Amino acid sequence: MQERTWAASEAPDSDAAVGGIEKYRLPLAVAAAVPVVLVLIYTVGDKDTGLVTQSVVTGLLLGGVYALVSIGLTLIFGVLGVINFAHGAMLSLSMFLVFWLTSTLGLPVYLATVVAVPLMLGFGFVVQGGLLNRLTVSGNHEGSLLVTLGLSLLITNVLLMIFGGRPLSVPGSLEGAWRVFGAIASYERLIAFGGALLVALALTLVLNKTSFGMCIRAVSANSQGAALVGVNVGRVYALTFGIGSACVAVAGGLLAPFLSLTPTVGEEFTILAFVIVVLGGLGSVVGAMVGGIVIGLVQTVGALYLPGTGSLILVFAVFVIVLLFRPQGIFGVTR
Amino acid sequence: MSLLQVEGLTKRFSGLTAVDDINITVADKEFLGIVGPNGAGKTTLFSLISGQLPPTHGRIVFDGVDITGWPADKVASAGLVRTFQLMRPFESMTALENVAVASHHRFRSRRDARRHALAVIERVQLDRYVNAPAGSLPTAGLKRLELARALALEPKLLLLDEVLAGLVPADRAPMIELLGDLHADGLTVLFIEHIMAAVLALSERLLVMHEGAQLALGNPHEMTQDRAVVEAYLGEDYA
Structure with missing residues (x-):
């Protein structure tokens, strides 16, 4: 009966059916390309095997760091559409928060990170709810761009005023390293990598398995439609920015032990984080993870052939080539 | 008893008065059709x-509560839900998820919300697209999805903005039948539509708007006898 009642004139939809394999072709191709390139470098790359292994390990761990920094950004940039220029400054802020908690209160660095997470969540909630919401809700993206730029200057200079410009290091760092296939992986970087995986997993679960996550995705897809079904769009924006900021706090806490802290330390990651977010696909947590690892590997393994900053050229070459074939990014959805 | 009272509702956009002193009272379980030429202010009304725009003047009382100036999401949660003529689906999400977002406002547990969303999807006969991404649905399906999302909020009052527009004639009859069933089940509906056959089949009363103002309000069949109204606003076919 129902088959007859409506849409009799329409052929059954084909898009949905094709979606299955077609959708994952490029992500699979990227995943396959990475080991193929590595095998080529090992066999015909004319480099010392130990050196290559060390580069791969360093690259993976660096990728974890990049992923950690990018995950918060993909949420804010991808879901809210806010280009958060203060992302780097917020990363610095998290690191100094962790530094202050360890140096004055004597907390261990990873416990300080746990304390910093809710503080940054609240900070992000207030920034979006109090400063940006009026602009974001009305779709004024230029406005929010300027506000976040101003916020970035404010944060950086307040940090400069309080802590000065001398590089600082977090006390009580974790010494030691793990040896794997003759390569060295420091514990601190391994923990950062593990942290990136955990944050990515937790966020994926929240986005896909909770009703709040569904609200975030609905707002991201169509904020007017979301308001229509009773979603308080302003509050979802504020909470999303808060969660993004909490991810930044995790990144700050896990990165602080092996970086020397200056008020601009976070900004060094900003450009690469934007590259990774766009490469991985806006709003895709898995994309940020994969993008981070790809960029980390390209940078360190590429440095074997193009020393110094030359490997950054390779990074951007990969970026341009991927976007040429897939403008929405590796795990992106066409909108 | 009246479910919705609109008193002196007016909206001005700088020079233009889009909605001009509208006064209507909608009874519980009533089906009120709204017609008028393009630009008459129906959608602005x-x-x-529904709270997408703040009025310049006037008062809106819904179910005994003054909701004038409430934000759209609060109005929707209170049980006054609208659909858009140009659908606003969450394209990257499945049809079921689209509806479940709305169901979550009525059910705390995910499983209950999902079950409710499935029931609503069956109600609008969208079963075969349950797990398809909303972006892949044909127009007729999107119209039903928009309706399903609104119904999932279990509204007391539903504002339908041209749900038949863009449907091929073969798809219209089942949609009209569905709307009639919903009304028979006790739903109060405000119904903007250009297709007069549908308006006459469903409406108990008819509001005719012209240049933002309320031109006539009353029995739809009597109104089709009013030559002036018909010629000017319903099209010459009906004159």
Whole structure:
């Protein structure tokens, strides 16, 4: 009966059916390309095997760091559409928060990170709810761009005023390293990598398995439609920015032990984080993870052939080539 | 008893008065059709009632509560829900998820919300697209999805903005039948539509709008006898 009642004139939809394999072709191709390139470098790359292994390990761990920094950004940039220029400054802020908690209160660095997470969540909630919401809700993206730029200057200079410009290091760092296939992986970087995986997993679960996550995705897809079904769009924006900021706090806490802290330390990651977010696909947590690892590997393994900053050229070459074939990014959805 | 009272509702956009002193009282379980030429202010009236736009003057009382100036999401949660003529689906999400977002406002547990969303999807006969991404649905399906999302909020009052527009004639009859069933089940509906056959089949009363103002309000069949109204606003076919 129902088959007859409506849409009799329409052929059954084909898009949905094709979606299955077609959708994952490029992500699979990227995943396959990475080991193929590595095998080529090992066999015909004319480099010392130990050196290559060390580069791969360093690259993976660096990728974890990049992923950690990018995950918060993909949420804010991808879901809210806010280009958060203060992302780097917020990363610095998290690191100094962790530094202050360890140096004055004597907390261990990873416990300080746990304390910093809710503080940054609240900070992000207030920034979006109090400063940006009026602009974001009305779709004024230029406005929010300027506000976040101003916020970035404010944060950086307040940090400069309080802590000065001398590089600082977090006390009580974790010494030691793990040896794997003759390569060295420091514990601190391994923990950062593990942290990136955990944050990515937790966020994926929240986005896909909770009703709040569904609200975030609905707002991201169509904020007017979301308001229509009773979603308080302003509050979802504020909470999303808060969660993004909490991810930044995790990144700050896990990165602080092996970086020397200056008020601009976070900004060094900003450009690469934007590259990774766009490469991985806006709003895709898995994309940020994969993008981070790809960029980390390209940078360190590429440095074997193009020393110094030359490997950054390779990074951007990969970026341009991927976007040429897939403008929405590796795990992106066409909108 | 009246479910919705609109008193002196007016909206001005700088020079233009889009909605001009509208006064209507909608009874519980009533089906009120709204017609008028393009630009008569029908959709703006919906935007005012559902909270997308703040009114310049006037008062909106829904179910005994003054909701004038409430934000759209609060109005929707209170049980006054509208649909858009140009659908606003969450394209990257499945049809079921689209509806479940709305169901979550009525059910705390995910499983209950999902079950409710499935029931609503069956109600609008969208079963075969349950797990398809909303972006892949044909127009007729999107119209039903928009309706399903609104119904999932279990509204007391539903504002339908041209749900038949863009449907091929073969798809219209089942949609009209569905709307009639929903009304028979006790739903109160405000119904903007250009297709007069549907308006006459469903409406108990008819509001005719012209240049933002309310031109006539009353029995739809009597109104089709009013030559002036018919010629000017319903099209010459009906004159």
